[in-house]
Amino acid sequence: MxxxxxxxxxxxxxxxxxxxxxxxxxxxxxxxLAPNALSETYVFKNDHQVITFSVCEGQGTLNPLDYPKAxxxxxxxxxxxxxxxMHQQRPTSAKQAELIQAFLTIYDLNISKSNYYLTPPYFKKxxxxxxx
Numbered sequence: 001m002x003x004x005x006x007x008x009x010x011x012x013x014x015x016x017x018x019x020x021x022x023x024x025x026x027x028x029x030x031x032x033l034a035p036n037a038l039s040e041t042y043v044f045k046n047d048h049q050v051i052t053f054s055v056c057e058g059q060g061t062l063n064p065l066d067y068p069k070a071x072x073x074x075x076x077x078x079x080x081x082x083x084x085x086m087h088q089q090r091p092t093s094a095k096q097a098e099l100i101q102a103f104l105t106i107y108d109l110n111i112s113k114s115n116y117y118l119t120p121p122y123f124k125k126x127x128x129x130x131x132x
Contacts, residue, residue: 001032001033001034002032002033002034002035002055002056002057002058002062003030003031003032003061003062004030004031004032004033004042004053004055004061004062004063004064005029005030005061005062005063005064006027006029006030006031006044006046006051006064007029008029008046008048009026009027009028009029009046010026010027010044010045010046011024011025011026011027011044011045011046012024012025012027012031012033012042012043012044013025013042013043013045014033014036014040014041014042015040015041015042015043016039016040017039017040017041022040027044030061033055034055035054035055035056035057036054036055036070037070038070038071038072040054040070041053041054041070042054042055042064044064051064051065052068053065053067053068054067054068054069054070055067056070056071056118056119056120056121057119057120058116058117058118058119059113059115059116059117060113060115060117062117062118066109066117066118067118069102070120071099071102071103071106071120071121071123072120072121072122073099073103073120073121073122073123073125073126074121074122075095075099076096076099076100076103076122076126077091077096078126078129078130080093080096080100081100081103081126081130082130084100085130103123103126106118106120106123107127
């Protein structure tokens with residue numbers, strides 16, 4: 001479970017990929033939410049905004065704007081990531097390019113927060129392989 005801060009009262013829904021509501025909560029300004037699967041998305045709604053976000057493991061309170069989409073790095077090719085970092089060689093696969101960009105964005109955010117603020121599934125394993 002992870003504390004998610006919304007800054008205002010509203011409703012949080014957990015939706016399946018088909019738009020079916022699995023969970024609906026009224027929240028004041030924050031809520032404890034479980035990490036969602038790749039096929040699920042959280043939506044926060046109030047009178048002024050609608051925020052689509054995901055929840056993953058990590059340290060500290062999650063700002064829903066920091067993790068708009070769930071990622072799972074088991075399919076990230078570490079060699080492709082290494083080639084990109086060392087030689088700026090982009091992968092031919094659009095999926096690999098998206099995973100690399102997401103990994104680097106999360107990595108930079110974690111550095112700026114000075115901890116593992118976001119740790120999606122297999123993030124630490126990819127980082128470990130990259131550093132070895």
